Amino acid sequence: MTTEVPTGPRRSDATRAAILEAARERFAADGYERATIRAIARDAGIDPSMVMRYYGNKEGLFAAASEFDLRLPELGALPSRHAGAVLVSHFLDRWEQDDVLMALLRAAVTHDAAAERARSIFRDQLGPVAVALCPDPAEAPRxxxxxxxxxxxxxxxxxxxxxxxxxxxxxxxxxxxLAPTVQRYLTEERP
Amino acid sequence: MTTEVPTGPRRSDATRAAILEAARERFAADGYERATIRAIARDAGIDPSMVMRYYGNKEGLFAAASEFDLRLPELGALPSRHAGAVLVSHFLDRWEQDDVLMALLRAAVTHDAAAERARSIFRDQLGPVAVALCPDPAEAPRxxxxxxxxxxxxxxxxxxxxxxxxxxxxxxxxxxxLAPTVQRYLTEERP
DNA sequence: TACATTTGCCAACAAGCGTTGACCAACGTC
DNA sequence: GACGTTGGTCAACGCTTGTTGGCAAATGTA
Incomplete structure (x- = not known):
């Protein structure tokens, strides 16, 4: 729970954004441990100590860089028999247009905090979709x-x-x- | 291609085996970069320099520790409609009884040599099964x-x-x- | 103009890494 | 018993890492 102090735009916002962008690219390409603060700072064109000032430590930088919204579409609108295809297609889009999913996956495999972040994203963002579309809501998490x-x-x-x-x-x-697979996992009765 | 000089059992075989076992556990638990030679040596109860003597460097140690045989069963024997279930069940077994698959996965995500090893295992060991069972052999790799x-x-x-x-x-x-999914990927005509 | 804050760079720290080479003890062989 | 070979430890190397604190310039404020 972060206390949201309404702070105006700062002169350093561009730098902060450059750091975040470089961090996302490096975490996505190299994973958590091989993505060094020094390399990220170099990519962003600033000194490594700035990263520490703005994000506290490497952990904090990753937390900021790995915030993510799956942007799952509203599936209530279209016939639920197409949900599988829509989901697969949407995930491929998100994967190819945003570095964060790759960063999350590469980091989650060796870094606990990243794995926890991945768990919460699937639970909080994919979970509700399953609740809405699968036959028995109690089975939705599965x-x-x-x-x-x-x-x-x-x-x-x-x-x-x-x-x-x-x-x-x-x-x-x-x-x-993949669409028939996902469709079956989502809507078919228990095997 | 390793030239196979027929060398007898050595006094150091126990140490070599201890190193390999510790390496597999560490790579499986921590991935490539966080599994340090020092930690592996500590687990094996010997000096880090022994690891270097016996396996050359960290890369060579990983190569030795990540040799793996999926031990896929002969699927020609039983009706091919059960292939999916047998495959899924067998993979779960292998995953739970051997650290190497975990080591391979954790390392492959951030380490190129490990990814190449993973590719070759699936190509050389799972590929032939698909060739034998899928309708069009040209489609087997897919x-x-x-x-x-x-x-x-x-x-x-x-x-x-x-x-x-x-x-x-x-x-x-x-x-x-999962069995119906795998079964479909293996034997069903193109969608 | 004077002062406080923000933004940034620089140099350094302690720790950990993979790796090396010197050295010692145990063993097998003549 | 002498001796080369093997198995093992120890101390150190050069390097990279995350992180820190001091200092200078730019900016905002009175």
Whole structure:
């Protein structure tokens, strides 16, 4: 719970933003430990000590850089039989247009705070979608975890491990294969 | 290609094995960069310099510690409609009984050599299974990658990120949900 | 103009890292 | 029993890391 003091725009806002952007790129490319404060500062064109002044320490910098909104679409509007395809397609978009998911995944594998952040994102943002669409709300967390497993797995294979066949597939092919899976995890009765 | 000089058992074999075991545990628990040679040596009860003597450097130690055989069962024997369930069940076994898959995953996310090792394991060991069972052999690599995405994703969710619903599911529930997915990726005609 | 705050750089710290080479003890072989 | 080989420890190296505190310039305020 951060106490929100209504502070106006500061002269240093551009620097703060540059640091955050560099941090997101480095965390995404290198993971938590190999993304050094010195390298981030170099990318941002400032001194490493500025990072400490504005974000306290490396942990605080990561916390600030890894805030994330999945921007999941409202699925109530369209027929629920298309939910799987919409979800898969949307996740591919988010993965390719924003570094934060990659930073989160790369860091979460070796860094506890990042893993906790990932857990809370899936719980708080994907969870409600499952509650709204799956047959038994009590089962929603399980459904959400199954969906997360397939989507995270494809992201891992395609963007991190770069398994050649996963890289070579088109977006449409991926949606074609994964959408029925996600659809089933979301809406089908228990197996 | 290692030239296989037929060398007999050495007095140091126990030490070498202790180093490898400690290395596997540390790489599995901490990933590549946080698993330090000093910590591995401490776990093995020897001096860090021994690690260097026996494995050259950290890279060589990881290469030795991450050799892995998926031990995929012969699937030709049983009806191919059960292949999905057998595969999922077998992967869960391998994941829970051997540290190496965890070490490989944790390291591959931030370390190129580990990612290459992971790619080659899936290509050389899972690939042939797909060739044998999927309708069009030319499509086998893609099928194998899809299967890898679902299985890696569940491993990531359950064993690495520890999403609570994924941790709480029983083995049987996971097989029940994932087997149809893997089965479809393996044998179903193109969507 | 005088002063306080903010923004930034610089130099250094202590700790930890992978890695090296000298050295000693135990062993196997003649 | 002498001796080369092997298994092991110890102390140190050069380097990088996160982090700190001091100082200078720019900016805002009276």
């Amino acid at each position: 459904r959400a975890a199954l969906i997360a497993s397939q989507i995270l797995g494809m992201a891992l294979a395609r963007y991190v491990l770069r398994l050649p066949p996963a890289v070579e597939m088109t977006r449409e092919e991926i949606v074609g294969w | 099928r194998a990658a899809l299967i890898a995405s679902q299985i890696l994703g569940m491993a990531l969710a359950r064993y690495v990120l520890r999403l609570p619903p994924a941790v709480e599911m029983t083995r049987e529930e996971i097989v029940g949900w």
